[in-house]
Amino acid sequence: MSDYDAIIIGAGLGGLACGAILARSGVKTLILEQSGNTGGCCSSIQHDGFTFDIGPSVVEFKWVWDILFEKLGRKTADYIDFIEIDPIYSFITSDGKRFSYPADLTKTRKTIETLSPDDVKGWDKFVRIGSGMSEIFFKSSMFTPMMTLRDMMIFGIKNPLLSLKLKYVFINFESALKGFFKSEAVRASMGMHAYYLGLPPALCPGYAVFLCYTDHEGVHYPKGGMGSIPKGIEKAYREEDGEIRFGERVIKIITDKNRAAGIRTASGKEITSRVVISNINAKTCYLDLIGRDYLPRWAVKAMESYEYSFANPNLMLGLKDQIGLDAHHTVCHSTIEDMNSAWFDYCLKGKIPSRGFLLLSCPTIEDHSLAPENHHCLNIVTVAPYRLSGGKDWDSIREEYIESRIDIVEKEFHLNLRENIVAAKLNTPKDFERMLLQPEGAIFGIQFDNASSMIFRPRIRSGAIKNLYLVGSSTHLGGGTPTTTASGILAADMILREVF
Ligand SMILES: Cc1cc2nc3c(=O)[nH]c(=O)nc-3n(C[C@H](O)[C@H](O)[C@H](O)COP(=O)(O)OP(=O)(O)OC[C@H]3O[C@@H](n4cnc5c(N)ncnc54)[C@H](O)[C@@H]3O)c2cc1C
Structure with a gap:
């Protein structure tokens, strides 16, 4: 007799969605989360009076949550208050031109x-x-x-x-x-x-x-910050008697004759279960938590062949005044050549690009509750490498990085940023690794090219270990808030059909 029917490692969107459906179906479910919160990448934090989103800034495909809540016998609106974003984007060019793409086609x-x-x-x-x-x-x-x-x-x-x-x-x-x-x-x-x-x-x-087309079918932001999405799913999960333990890092998936049988935590607890669901990076799950000695050779080779996905440093700023943005998302315009160069000439060479991908997100345009009165939140998101060249590391270049991003926004895109900043917090790829145990700060788990998507991506039902299921960024559907939520729904449906 196992302690639980299902144990889920990680309370990201994939783990929560899967847990909520299982709990709703009467499966005795335990989620173990190493941090103190649900949501993983899709969390919001409090800092100097501001609510900052540490990761995503909007969602596409809102209907994925409608399907999830329908399966839970509930209405999305009772758990998450989604606001529609319009215009979808504004663009600023370096010669000062502005244009935007409204939701309407x-x-x-x-x-x-x-x-x-x-x-x-x-x-x-x-x-x-x-x-x-x-x-x-x-x-x-x-x-x-x-x-x-x-x-x-x-x-x-x-x-x-x-x-x-x-x-x-x-x-x-x-x-x-x-x-x-x-x-x-x-x-x-x-x-x-x-x-x-x-x-x-x-x-x-x-x-x-x-x-670029599906954006026009609706882009949304949850009132209260992106963390309201996992909080809404967590609420439904708890109402169905699902259990979550925070501060519990899983260090081992226990197997018995190639079958998942439970987990061991860093604090030494062993908990048995009929099914184990991993919401963490697939490489970590297989190579570290199960271990090479317990895997068939092909599974080790397959896991070793995957590349980690890219990293996204996120600079979160509290502003005492709006800096002239007219949309939730503003893209600092770059050519396609710049976008490619950011990857090939910078990221792959350990350098931080100055152009190519610079997204400004100002959620207080729709949701004033995130900042003190008349103040605003601004996230500056760029693509950057985890490993830096020239003997540098992310901890030693924090200030340099912050200053360089502000300089780009001010000097190249003519926005009066620096003098409006009253709070600042930077999450580097190294910080993501430390906070969420994401290897190399890989926000999408493993890279999402054709060679590692669909059946070529780690599968939701493990082929190597029975009763092990995977959800989240590094399994089928890849990274993103709707896709990871959908992976949790897919896994739960499969588990209910195949195990319980
Ligand atoms: C800066 C940034 C911007 C983004 N922008 C967007 C966007 O605009 N739109 C969009 O759709 N998506 C965006 N994303 C991606 C999206 O947030 C993620 O793909 C998605 O939230 C990942 O969900 P997940 O289910 O894979 O779990 P994760 O968020 O990866 O959560 C996994 C959880 O597992 C926990 N954990 C890890 N190891 C262990 C362990 N050993 N034991 C116990 N717990 C463990 C972690 O603490 C974490 O809570 C962005 C992400 C980032 C970081």
């Missing part, structure tokens, strides 16, 4: 027309194809487990449009954009979406361009 068409009249036809085609691709690549794949080649084939048969548009799986993001838009300015305004998959436009799979 026709209004965005007008913006495109102003930028490049020749690209209006391309936009219309993009919208036409985008709506079909959104169904396949995002909606349909979101709830299709990818365990075997057969699953992939069935997915293809059920979505005949996929075979006609298969090229978007094989060409890169940059080429896919070129197929629709002639103007470099228009392409550049959409290029940053490649980094939503954690890769530059030259390496990111082409289908990700359609995220």
